[in-house]
Amino acid sequence: MKKSKPTAIKMSKEEMRWRTEDDMRTLQRANEIQQDKTRMSALKKATMDLNKLVMGGSINKTTKKK
DSSP states (O other): OOOOOOOOOOOOHHHHHHHHHHHHHHHHHHHHHHHOHHHHHHHHHHHHHHHHHHHTSOTTOOOOOO
């Protein structure tokens, strides 16, 4: 069976402008978060905590055998 090529979705100029402005705001917000050291520190801690929750503990954690 032959695969069909994905069809490009045509957007109106208004929608294209809106998406571009939204993307610009997203990038600006990401930059502001990266510049905020307190926020980045909290983000790193939350990421580590989430990783521990998902992975069942730290990757470097060793279990003691009895």
